Amino acid sequence: xxxxxxxxxxxxxxxxxxxxxxxxxxxxxxxxxxxxxxxxxxxxxxxxxxxxxxxxxxxxxxxxxxxxxxxxxxxxxxxxxxxxxxxxxxxxxxxxxxxxxxxxxxxxxxxxxxxxxxxxxxxxxxxxxxxxxxxxxxxxxxxxxxxxxxxxxxxxxxxxxxxxxxxxxxxxxxxxxxxxxxxxxxxxxxxxxxxxxxxxxxxxxxxxxxxxxxxxxxxxxxxxxxxxxxxxxxxxxxxxxxxxxxxxxxxxxxxxxxxxxxxxxxxxxxxxxxxxxxxxxxxxxxxxxx
Amino acid sequence: xxxxxxxxxxxxxxxxxxxxxxxxxxxxxxxxxxxxxxxxxxxxxxxxxxxxxxxxxxxxxxxxxxxxxxxxxxxxxxxxxxxxxxxxxxxxxxxxxxxxxxxxxxxxxxxxxxxxxxxxxxxxxxxxxxxxxxxxxxxxxxxxxxxxxxxxxxxxxxxxxxxxxxxxxxxxxxxxxxxxxxxxxxxxxxxxxxxxxxxxxxxxxxxxxxxxxxxxxxxxxxxxxxxxxxxxxxxxxxxxxxxxxxxxxxxxxxxxxxxxxxxxxxxxxxxxxxxxxxxxxxxxxxxxxxxxxxxxxxxxxxxxxxxxxxxxxxxxxxxxxxxxxxxxxxxxxxxxxxxxxxxxxxxxxxxxxxxxxxxxxxxxxx
Numbered sequence: 092x093x094x095x096x097x098x099x100x101x102x103x104x105x106x107x108x109x110x111x112x113x114x115x116x117x118x119x120x121x122x123x124x125x126x127x128x129x130x131x132x133x134x135x136x137x138x139x140x141x142x143x144x145x146x147x148x149x150x151x152x153x154x155x156x157x158x159x160x161x162x163x164x165x166x167x168x169x170x171x172x173x174x175x176x177x178x179x180x181x182x183x184x185x186x187x188x189x190x191x192x193x194x195x196x197x198x199x200x201x202x203x204x205x206x207x208x209x210x211x212x213x214x215x216x217x218x219x220x221x222x223x224x225x226x227x228x229x230x231x232x233x234x235x236x237x238x239x240x241x242x243x244x245x246x247x248x249x250x251x252x253x254x255x256x257x258x259x260x261x262x263x264x265x266x267x268x269x270x271x272x273x274x275x276x277x278x279x280x281x282x283x284x285x286x287x288x289x290x291x292x293x294x295x296x297x298x299x300x301x302x303x304x305x306x307x308x309x310x311x312x313x314x315x316x317x318x319x320x321x322x323x324x325x326x327x328x329x330x331x332x333x334x335x336x337x338x339x340x341x342x343x344x345x346x347x348x349x350x351x352x353x354x355x356x357x358x359x360x361x362x363x364x365x366x367x368x369x370x371x372x373x374x375x376x377x378x379x380x381x
Numbered sequence: 382x383x384x385x386x387x388x389x390x391x392x393x394x395x396x397x398x399x400x401x402x403x404x405x406x407x408x409x410x411x412x413x414x415x416x417x418x419x420x421x422x423x424x425x426x427x428x429x430x431x432x433x434x435x436x437x438x439x440x441x442x443x444x445x446x447x448x449x450x451x452x453x454x455x456x457x458x459x460x461x462x463x464x465x466x467x468x469x470x471x472x473x474x475x476x477x478x479x480x481x482x483x484x485x486x487x488x489x490x491x492x493x494x495x496x497x498x499x500x501x502x503x504x505x506x507x508x509x510x511x512x513x514x515x516x517x518x519x520x521x522x523x524x525x526x527x528x529x530x531x532x533x534x535x536x537x538x539x540x541x542x543x544x545x546x547x548x549x550x551x552x553x554x555x556x557x558x559x560x561x562x563x564x565x566x567x568x569x570x571x572x573x574x575x576x577x578x579x580x581x582x583x584x585x586x587x588x589x590x591x592x593x594x595x596x597x598x599x600x601x602x603x604x605x606x607x608x609x610x611x612x613x614x615x616x617x618x619x620x621x622x623x624x625x626x627x628x629x630x631x632x633x634x635x636x637x638x639x640x641x642x643x644x645x646x647x648x649x650x651x652x653x654x655x656x657x658x659x660x661x662x663x664x665x666x667x668x669x670x671x672x673x674x675x676x677x678x679x680x681x682x683x684x685x686x687x688x689x690x691x692x693x694x695x696x697x698x699x700x701x702x703x704x705x706x707x708x709x710x711x712x713x714x715x716x717x718x719x720x721x722x723x724x725x726x727x728x729x730x731x732x733x734x735x736x737x738x739x740x741x742x743x744x745x746x747x
Binding site for chain 2: 097098101102104105108109111112113115116118119131134135136139180181182184185187188189192193194195197200203204207209210211213214215216217218219220221222224250251252253254256259278283284285288309312313315316319320331334345348349352355356359360363364367371
């Protein structure tokens with residue numbers, strides 16, 4: 092039998108890269124199950140990648156005792172879900188108008204969307220922080236009144252991220268791919284444009300909705316720098332900020348840190364495995380991510 | 382006829398009106414949360430705005446930018462020994478005159494006032510002089526050069542490695558979906574998580590040092606993140622490790638748009654694998670190439686989270702970056718105006734890259 096050396100090299104390389112990419116993550120999960128002493132003792136040997144020694148969920152219990160874990164998870168889920176939901180409405184409507192309708196100023200709007208596509212959030216973070224600190228907000232405590240500053244609450248984590256040029260662009264591209272005859276037929280039947288958007292375009296937009304949802308959820312769940320700057324109150328803090336609670340007594344609680352890192356990673360891995368198609372779509376079609 | 386055109390006009394008006402209602406929420410939000418901040422990024426740098434100051438900011442012209450970008454050079458001299466050699470201090474280094482009197486507020490050289498040392502260059506042994514570059518904000522210049530260094534390494538290595546991975550898993554290997562998934566998982570996890578994980582790996586008694594020690598007895602563990610020489614390279618490695626799977630998927634997308642017939646055609650002409658790659662794959666990927674180059678460059682210039690979690694810019698500013706500086710000044714020290722001036726510089730960089738992308742894409746299309 093002839094050995095295909097090219098193939099052999101490929102397999103060798105693929106497995107080598109698997110080790111490089113997977114082992115740190117395997118290490119993270121395995122270490123989260125070990126007491127600190129065993130964790131440190133195992134480092135440097137194959138044992139650190141295996142569930143050996145006194146395995147337990149003590150570190151997870153420790154994390155739960157140290158920080159308001161459920162509160163953080165709730166906050167992150169709330170902020171992410173609301174942003175995704177509102178974003179789906181707002182961005183799909185704008186994308187629909189741009190893709191299928193004629194209106195005055197359309198070219199200008201299109202140019203604005205395109206030119207902000209490439210802009211990284213880091214450019215805007217500091218000015219946006221200033222804007223939020225100075226911005227007026229209507230607050231309610233028995234009566235309505237206007238206060239200064241959108242700060243230290245859920246709104247500040249949600250509002251800036253609802254409308255998103257990338258999502259608008261994705262919806263626009265998708266709606267453009269639907270046949271124009273759909274609109275014409277519906278208009279002849281007396282449907283309004285809003286009906287076309289709601290009853291025809293959106294029900295057909297499943298793939299775009301999935302892609303945009305994934306594309307919005309991931310950075311929201313992972314968001315760190317913006318909440319660091321704007322949310323000081325534990326009550327509203329998202330889960331990534333929880334890591335700061337482990338900076339104290341650093342180096343002594345590695346098992347708990349690894350447990351927390353695992354908690355942070357599992358939801359996105361589950362999301363990925365269940366919605367793999369949309370992930371690959373979202374990257375292949377835009378590829379813009381922080 | 383008349384009736385029909387009236388009807389058409391009414392339909393047009395209705396379309397116009399509905400379109401505006403549909404577009405309005407998105408446009409209002411983009412206006413408030415993107416356009417206004419862009420305007421602020423371009424203007425706040427010219428004021429003295431503070432984050433929590435109750436008063437309105439004043440216009441201060443180019444002051445912030447003068448501090449930020451101001452650079453001068455000065456020559457310092459050392460006294461000569463009778464034999465013509467330069468006077469040395471007790472450590473054996475040439476004893477140049479101190480810089481401090483020249484940069485004080487009463488300095489005879491107005492252009493040096495308020496500045497401090499950035500770099501010493503060109504020591505001249507003959508007349509015992511040394512040229513010193515002083516800057517209004519040396520940390521900014523160090524950060525800028527660190528940022529460029531990071532981008533200079535990360536852009537080609539990450540793009541290249543991602544292409545290698547894409548070519549690897551684009552073959553008909555058994556379990557290629559498994560390989561793809563594994564390479565992609567680090568990108569799902571946030572950079573904060575990855576940074577914390579690697580913080581342990583880079584520790585003196587961490588995974589990397591102990592693993593090396595297994596193969597090299599007598600190896601002295603390196604404090605990867607605590608040493609100015611190794612801190613930035615360490616951050617480069619973990620950054621590439623985290624993000625490369627993402628660009629692998631983009632390359633894969635590009636690879637899959639190349640029609641299989643093209644490969645068959647060149648194979649008919651007796652081409653080998655390398656010819657295939659050069660004459661079919663490379664030209665087929667040129668748009669993907671531009672896209673990947675631009676996105677990695679912009680992401681690299683925005684290097685921040687890793688620095689914030691791992692080094693806080695240290696040791697000795699060796700890992701401070703542009704965005705880290707804008708964060709430190711604008712948020713931590715609450716000097717919004719100065720932070721915005723740094724954002725302004727970053728904005729210009731992104732703009733230049735966007736223009737490069739446009740011209741590259743145009744050239745590819747013609």
